[in-house]
Amino acid sequence: MGFMARKSVGMIIEGSYPYIVGGVASWCQSLIDNLPEIDFKIIAILPEQYKEREIQYKLPDNIIEFKKIWLGSFGDEYTKKKFTFNRKRHKEVVDRFFCCVKSFFNFLKFNNYRTLYELVSFLYPADSSLIDFSDIFTSRNFFNLIKEYYELYFSSVPFIQFFWTIHNIFQPLYKLGTYSIPYADCYHTISTGYAGLVGVLAKLRFNRPLLLTEHGIYVNERRDEIDASDKIRDDLKPVWKIFFKHLCSLTYPFCDRVITLYRNNSLSEIEECCLPGNIEIIPNGINLNLFGNLTLEKRDIVNVGIVARVVPIKDVITFIKASRYVKDKNVNIKFFIIGPTDEDVEYYEKCKALVDELNLQDTVTFTGKVNMKDFYPKIDIMVLTSVREAQPLTLMEAMAIGIPCVSSNVGSCSELLEGVGFITAVKAPEKTAEAILRLAENKDLWLNLSKKSKIRATVNYDWNKIVDEYRRIYKRYSSWQA
Amino acid sequence: MAGIGFALQKLLESKSLAKKFYAFLLATFISSGPWLFSMISLIFINIFSSIFIKVETMIPFRVTIIYVYAISIITSGPVQYLLTKYLADQHYIKKWSNFYPALFTAFIIQGVVSLIFIPLWLYLLSGADIIFKIVTILLYIVITYIWLMMDFLSASKRYLAIVYSFLIGSFLSVSLTILFMVIGKSSSIIISGFFLGQLFILFMLFFFAGRQFPFRMYINKEFLGYFKIYPMYLFIGGAYNLGLWSDKIIMWIVKGERIVFNYRIFDPYDFMIFIAYLSMIPALAFFLLKSETSFFVRYHTFYKSINKERLYVIEENFRRMRFDMYKAIFILSLIQFFSLIIFLVIVNSFDFFKFCSQYSVPLILASSFQVLFLFVLIYMMYFNLIIEATISSFMFFFLNVFLNLFQFIYPIITIGYGYFIATFFSFLFSLVILIYKIKDLIFNVFREQVVE
Numbered sequence: 007m008g009f010m011a012r013k014s015v016g017m018i019i020e021g022s023y024p025y026i027v028g029g030v031a032s033w034c035q036s037l038i039d040n041l042p043e044i045d046f047k048i049i050a051i052l053p054e055q056y057k058e059r060e061i062q063y064k065l066p067d068n069i070i071e072f073k074k075i076w077l078g079s080f081g082d083e084y085t086k087k088k089f090t091f092n093r094k095r096h097k098e099v100v101d102r103f104f105c106c107v108k109s110f111f112n113f114l115k116f117n118n119y120r121t122l123y124e125l126v127s128f129l130y131p132a133d134s135s136l137i138d139f140s141d142i143f144t145s146r147n148f149f150n151l152i153k154e155y156y157e158l159y160f161s162s163v164p165f166i167q168f169f170w171t172i173h174n175i176f177q178p179l180y181k182l183g184t185y186s187i188p189y190a191d192c193y194h195t196i197s198t199g200y201a202g203l204v205g206v207l208a209k210l211r212f213n214r215p216l217l218l219t220e221h222g223i224y225v226n227e228r229r230d231e232i233d234a235s236d237k238i239r240d241d242l243k244p245v246w247k248i249f250f251k252h253l254c255s256l257t258y259p260f261c262d263r264v265i266t267l268y269r270n271n272s273l274s275e276i277e278e279c280c281l282p283g284n285i286e287i288i289p290n291g292i293n294l295n296l297f298g299n300l301t302l303e304k305r306d307i308v309n310v311g312i313v314a315r316v317v318p319i320k321d322v323i324t325f326i327k328a329s330r331y332v333k334d335k336n337v338n339i340k341f342f343i344i345g346p347t348d349e350d351v352e353y354y355e356k357c358k359a360l361v362d363e364l365n366l367q368d369t370v371t372f373t374g375k376v377n378m379k380d381f382y383p384k385i386d387i388m389v390l391t392s393v394r395e396a397q398p399l400t401l402m403e404a405m406a407i408g409i410p411c412v413s414s415n416v417g418s419c420s421e422l423l424e425g426v427g428f429i430t431a432v433k434a435p436e437k438t439a440e441a442i443l444r445l446a447e448n449k450d451l452w453l454n455l456s457k458k459s460k461i462r463a464t465v466n467y468d469w470n471k472i473v474d475e476y477r478r479i480y481k482r483y484s485s486w487q488a
Numbered sequence: 489m490a491g492i493g494f495a496l497q498k499l500l501e502s503k504s505l506a507k508k509f510y511a512f513l514l515a516t517f518i519s520s521g522p523w524l525f526s527m528i529s530l531i532f533i534n535i536f537s538s539i540f541i542k543v544e545t546m547i548p549f550r551v552t553i554i555y556v557y558a559i560s561i562i563t564s565g566p567v568q569y570l571l572t573k574y575l576a577d578q579h580y581i582k583k584w585s586n587f588y589p590a591l592f593t594a595f596i597i598q599g600v601v602s603l604i605f606i607p608l609w610l611y612l613l614s615g616a617d618i619i620f621k622i623v624t625i626l627l628y629i630v631i632t633y634i635w636l637m638m639d640f641l642s643a644s645k646r647y648l649a650i651v652y653s654f655l656i657g658s659f660l661s662v663s664l665t666i667l668f669m670v671i672g673k674s675s676s677i678i679i680s681g682f683f684l685g686q687l688f689i690l691f692m693l694f695f696f697a698g699r700q701f702p703f704r705m706y707i708n709k710e711f712l713g714y715f716k717i718y719p720m721y722l723f724i725g726g727a728y729n730l731g732l733w734s735d736k737i738i739m740w741i742v743k744g745e746r747i748v749f750n751y752r753i754f755d756p757y758d759f760m761i762f763i764a765y766l767s768m769i770p771a772l773a774f775f776l777l778k779s780e781t782s783f784f785v786r787y788h789t790f791y792k793s794i795n796k797e798r799l800y801v802i803e804e805n806f807r808r809m810r811f812d813m814y815k816a817i818f819i820l821s822l823i824q825f826f827s828l829i830i831f832l833v834i835v836n837s838f839d840f841f842k843f844c845s846q847y848s849v850p851l852i853l854a855s856s857f858q859v860l861f862l863f864v865l866i867y868m869m870y871f872n873l874i875i876e877a878t879i880s881s882f883m884f885f886f887l888n889v890f891l892n893l894f895q896f897i898y899p900i901i902t903i904g905y906g907y908f909i910a911t912f913f914s915f916l917f918s919l920v921i922l923i924y925k926i927k928d929l930i931f932n933v934f935r936e937q938v939v940e
Contacts, residue, residue, distance in 0.1 A: 144931045146928075156799060165799040169934055 016190030054078030202257030268418030291469030569725030661685025850904030
């Protein structure tokens with residue numbers, strides 16, 4: 007019997023754990039909690055505004071290090087002048103950085119992937135610690151480069167906006183390169199983007215394996231945000247989109263394993279040049295002990311529920327409209343909107359007004375935040391009308407109890423419900439109503455789908471099995487020898 | 489453009505030569521009015537004093553006024569420059585509520601600074617009676633506050649308020665001084681009259697300030713922060729004003745005589761300086777005209793375009809602004825040249841100036857380059873070339889001290905030429921620096937945004 011040193015996993019998370027309560031953060035917390043035999047070193051990449059926030063989770067004891075990397079403005083520690091005696095090396099490093107910048111401008115126009123590899127090779131030896139912020143960002147060379155490319159390709163844009171676009175792209179990259187990363191036996195990044203870049207740097211610095219789990223596809227989320235933003239000029243949006251596209255694509259080639267939640271995600275990753283052979287699908291999971299043993303209550307009235315925060319992304323309005331269509335055909339059905347109503351008060355008021363307008367005061371109930379364990383047994387049909395989802399836990403929980411589900415075709419919902427539930431188009435209240443009525447009025451169909459849902463949830467979405475998968479992966483990669 | 493700028497611009501744009509001349513006259517009043525009114529009041533006081541009292545009785549008063557103006561400008565220079573910078577920034581972002589509190593804070597700081605110099609006054613006034621000492625010290629403090637009030641009203645473009653205050657206040661100063669002269673016939677009484685007049689000027693300046701800004705008396709922490717963020721302005725203010733007076737102080741000590749108490753003066757030099765400084769008036773008026781009209785417009789157009797225009801527009805605005813500035817410096821130099829010639833001719837033509845005319849050439853030349861140097865310094869501060877302005881100010885100070893001392897050790901150069909060489913080289917040096925540095929203005933503006 008020998009002493010087995012505990013293995014460590016460097017978990018790299020961007021803009022989430024442990025400051026935000028949400029899907030990804032809860033997933034991280036639960037995974038770490040359920041792997042007490044592994045030490046975790048959290049590397050959290052956070053925006054400056056989180057400095058005022060409180061940590062939302064009680065950190066498990068097996069988190070042995072918690073490093074914060076603040077993206078955003080540079081404090082005094084970065085703008086202070088540093089002096090190095092090795093002037094030749096200093097010049098080499100500065101010149102290399104400017105090569106990266108020149109290449110970046112080239113790739114804006116010519117889509118050259120090499121650029122960010124050069125950037126990575128510049129950043130990973132932490133050479134950036136040799137040079138000052140002022141060697142680059144307040145230097146004449148950097149300004150001239152920006153000016154040169156502005157005049158070539160962006161001369162119709164207000165100069166200051168292009169100037170700051172380039173600064174806002176390169177400053178965080180430079181900043182990331184200056185941070186020391188704690189050593190771990192393997193690294194696990196929970197997204198591409200900046201977290202992915204830190205993962206790549208860690209891999210190159212310490213020659214340890216890198217894993218990636220993607221919940222949503224980072225580049226798609228950034229693209230949607232950029233499109234929706236009114237703070238970025240339309241003619242500068244392509245700069246950001248191309249930047250994020252390449253930043254995200256950079257992570258995949260360095261990953262030893264890419265884990266995603268569902269098949270559609272893996273197709274997006276392959277499109278972003280991830281090797282198909284590297285991808286493994288490990289879905290989300292739920293605590294079957296908590297939900298699998300609940301029994302549905304028997305009653306005469308059919309209860310239809312949506313478990314969601316009352317916010318636009320959950321499209322509660324479509325649910326309310328669907329309830330009107332259902333009510334017109336069958337009065338013995340009640341509808342419950344189960345979730346907090348205080349996140350977007352304006353939207354909540356809009357939903358309430360619609361309930362009044364459609365005369366559904368006796369049919370539709372807003373429950374607010376409730377204990378789901380008590381509420382699930384009251385629900386006969388679970389509905390999800392979201393306009394965007396990844397892999398919703400509420401559907402899995404409903405399936406585990408045996409509640410048949412109707413969902414809009416977003417994220418992994420079609421994979422979740424294929425053959426065991428109903429899928430409709432997004433924003434389709436009539437189709438949603440049709441599916442609800444079919445389940446409500448056909449007891450055999452309801453029983454059949456209830457049984458199948460329960461089996462699927464038990465077989466595929468048992469959180470304990472998911473944890474075992476990660477245990478296997480961590481054991482394999484943390485023990486890897488060069 | 490605010491306030492007087494509009495009025496001046498309208499007059500200048502008119503086709504009438506008379507209106508253009510009127511604009512120039514107005515600018516003269518505004519740029520040199522306070523100083524001119526003060527000088528004229530002293531001249532009147534001196535003339536009337538010869539009727540009512542003995543010459544010796546006026547000496548303590550006359551010399552004290554010189555020393556009060558010298559020491560007040562040297563000791564209030566640093567706070568003045570920093571206050572002007574702060575108020576200019578607040579004016580740009582239109583935060584008027586910060587004006588009065590900044591003034592209040594400046595008053596407190598300047599009050600403390602002035603107290604530090606009381607021992608110097610006690611030394612200089614050794615032998616004077618207690619009333620004379622008290623009134624002189626109070627007069628010194630009031631004059632330093634008047635400088636600050638002038639900065640305050642200038643920053644808010646209330647130039648005419650300054651002119652009115654000095655016009656009425658100077659009249660009152662003269663009247664009270666003569667009245668006290670008649671009643672008292674002692675220097676303590678005479679200086680008290682003058683002091684009351686200056687106090688009235690201060691109150692009038694306050695009155696005009698109070699009409700524009702809400703009266704708020706609390707410490708402005710943001711202005712206090714400027715002492716830490718922009719200490720260079722303090723150095724510029726200190727070095728420039730010390731440099732301006734160092735040749736006079738050296739003359740007083742080395743060539744001058746102890747005239748009363750511990751005062752030393754060197755009359756021919758002092759009088760010639762006064763005449764030489766009169767020759768700066770046309771250039772000062774023209775500079776005010778330019779800075780309040782076309783340069784002001786181009787300057788603000790350039791800085792506004794930084795935040796919203798395409799690069800070629802920014803560059804075009806920069807070129808126009810730079811051209812306007814070079815043109816102004818050229819015209820100022822021409823104006824000063826003609827003024828220099830006229831004054832040289834006048835001073836060397838009349839017997840009245842015989843006792844001091846040997847210093848006319850170097851001192852009138854020196855004052856010409858002095859005013860041009862001042863303009864270049866102001867442009868440097870407009871463009872945030874603060875380190876360069878500081879170096880130039882210190883260079884001026886050290887050159888003026890060194891050359892004026894040197895001429896007494898190795899008399900290669902005669903009196904007055906030390907001052908002239910100092911101002912000449914300071915002007916040349918700062919102009920070269922300005923021309924060289926302004927090429928990079930656009931880069932520096934963006935660089936400062938990144939650093940902030």
